[in-house]
Amino acid sequence: MGSLHRDAGACRLPAASFAPFRSLLIRSLDSASLAHTLGGSPPLVDVNEDGTLDWDELEPFLQSTYYDRRPIPASLDTLLLSANIDGWFEVSVDGVMTTATRRIRVPLEALKEAVRRYKERGDSLIYPLGTVIVADHVADDLTIERTVMRKRADGHWDYGVFDSTGSRVPSTTTPPKPLAVPTQCVGCHLGSRLYEPEKSDDVDPR
């Protein structure tokens, strides 16, 4: 088994194995859910037993454990109810995520708060913790699926995809290609990109 040891059902990989994935792991999971994911059950398995962590091993593991670890509710209704939203600001965009039109909704109160504190936060639009942003993928007036971001307590974001009935699903379906949660979402939603709602980075999440 190389330097991989099984300990109480968990696999211990050398700490250095995680270094290349540090930024992606921080963006995907907060520290508690990261510890829970890496030390929990099902264990992270060194499939090819080379004693180090490969992307082919980490990616499916993260994708299959993410929703439980964060945790993202199985229905969008439950997620929205818990966010207690009282009115939305809406805007439609055509973007790179999908060929479908995206109808983006931001809670009005969260937007007002971000605008109110714009100067104080260094001329940045920083949404309050818990902010939920929903983007409907619309084609021929039908909502095909919805992508969701929810602001975590540590300043990074949770990601979710829900189908047309509002049930949680592992990835989008619309062209140009399916986007899987959380790996592809965090891969694109990097802090330095202009489209990032807040331009946060992993050292100083906002």
Ligand code: HEC
């Ligand atoms: C190819 C790069 C890319 C990938 C991959 C990606 N996004 Fe995005 N995302 C964007 C861009 C660009 C925007 C802003 C324009 C738009 O909404 O299309 C955006 C905006 C959003 C928004 C609206 C809030 C905002 O910042 O305007 C949500 C919600 C969202 N993405 C969720 C997700 C989820 C969930 C995933 C993973 C399933 C994901 N994104 C994957 C590029 C990406």
